[in-house]
Amino acid sequence: MNMKLDDLRQGLAGVWDSVTEGWHRLRASAADALTAFRPSERNPLPQAGEVDDADYLPAARWAMLAGNVFEDERDIVVRLEIPGMEKEDFRIEVEDGLLTVSGEKRFERERGEGRYRVFECAYGAFHRSVPLPASVDAARGRARYRNGILRIDLPKRIPSRPKGTSIRIG
Amino acid sequence: MTSNDIAKQESARGETAAMLPPVDVVEDDSGITLYADLPGVPKDKLNVRVEADALTIEAEVSLPLAQGMEASYAEVQLPRYRRTFTLGQELDSDKAVAEFRNGVLRLHIPKAAHARPRRIEVQVG
Numbered sequence: 672m673n674m675k676l677d678d679l680r681q682g683l684a685g686v687w688d689s690v691t692e693g694w695h696r697l698r699a700s701a702a703d704a705l706t707a708f709r710p711s712e713r714n715p716l717p718q719a720g721e722v723d724d725a726d727y728l729p730a731a732r733w734a735m736l737a738g739n740v741f742e743d744e745r746d747i748v749v750r751l752e753i754p755g756m757e758k759e760d761f762r763i764e765v766e767d768g769l770l771t772v773s774g775e776k777r778f779e780r781e782r783g784e785g786r787y788r789v790f791e792c793a794y795g796a797f798h799r800s801v802p803l804p805a806s807v808d809a810a811r812g813r814a815r816y817r818n819g820i821l822r823i824d825l826p827k828r829i830p831s832r833p834k835g836t837s838i839r840i841g
Numbered sequence: 842m843t844s845n846d847i848a849k850q851e852s853a854r855g856e857t858a859a860m861l862p863p864v865d866v867v868e869d870d871s872g873i874t875l876y877a878d879l880p881g882v883p884k885d886k887l888n889v890r891v892e893a894d895a896l897t898i899e900a901e902v903s904l905p906l907a908q909g910m911e912a913s914y915a916e917v918q919l920p921r922y923r924r925t926f927t928l929g930q931e932l933d934s935d936k937a938v939a940e941f942r943n944g945v946l947r948l949h950i951p952k953a954a955h956a957r958p959r960r961i962e963v964q965v966g
Contacts, residue, residue, distance in 0.1 A: 785869025819944015
C-alpha cells in the first residue's frame with residue numbers, strides 16, 4: 672500500500688507541475704493583452720440602471736486585446752484584435768523599440784432605449800504597447816484594418832554594411 | 842470505431858474547442874439586438890443559425906500571413922468562436938437581420954407581432 676501511495680503522490684506532483692506551468696505560460700502570454708478601456712464624456716456607457724447586472728459600473732472595463740508579433744529577416748508584422756473600430760480612430764506610433772497603438776472604441780448611443788440584458792463588450796479609450804524584437808524603419812511602415820484586426824507591417828532597419836575591402840588574390 | 846472516426850464525428854457536430862465571443866444584448870419593445878465581437882473572422886466564415894429556440898453563432902478566424910514568418914510573440918488563441926443562446930418564445934427568428942462589419946456582428950431579432958406592446962388609440966367622442 673505504501674508504494675501505491677508513493678506512486679499517487681508522484682503522479683499528483685506531475686499534474687501539479689503541468690498545471691502551474693500552464694498557468695505561468697498563460698499568464699506570461701496574456702498579461703499584456705489585458706487592456707483598460709476608459710469611457711469618456713463624449714463616449715459614455717449606459718447607466719447602471721440600464722444594465723441587468725448588479726455588479727455593472729459605467730467605469731473603465733478590462734478586455735483582452737490579443738496581439739501577435741511575427742517576423743522574418745525583412746519585416747516585423749504586428750496584429751492586434753480590436754473589433755468595432757473605425758480606421759481613422761487609431762493612432763499608431765513607434766518610439767524606442769516600442770510600438771504603441773491607441774484609440775477610442777465608440778459606443779453607439781443610437782443602439783436604442785432598451786435594457787442591456789448582457790453587457791460584456793468594452794468601449795472607450797485604450798492604448799497598448801508592444802515591444803518590437805528588432806529596430807525598424809517606422810517611416811516605411813504600413814497599417815491596415817480589416818475584419819476587426821489591425822495589422823502593422825514594419826520593415827526592419829538593415830544595419831549599414833561594414834565597409835570591408837575585399838582583397839583579391841593575384 | 843477508431844479514435845479517428847470519433848474525432849471526425851466530433852468535428853462534424855462542431856464540438857471542437859472554441860472561444861466564447863463577448864456580446865452585448867439589448868432588449869427594447871421591438872425585439873432584441875445582439876452585438877458580438879468576432880475579430881479576425883471574414884464574412885464567409887461566419888455562421889449564424891437558429892434551431893428550435895437555440896441561436897448559435899459560429900465563426901472561424903482566418904489568419905492570412907506571408908509564408909516563412911515566425912511568431913516572435915503570440916497571445917495564442919483558438920481559431921474558432923462559438924456561442925449558443927436560448928431565445929424567448931416571443932421572438933420571431935424568421936425575421937432576424939444580421940450585419941457584420943469590422944469584426945462586430947449585429948443581429949436584430951424582432952418580437953412577434955402579438956408579443957409587442959400595442960398602443961391603443963383612445964378616441965374622445
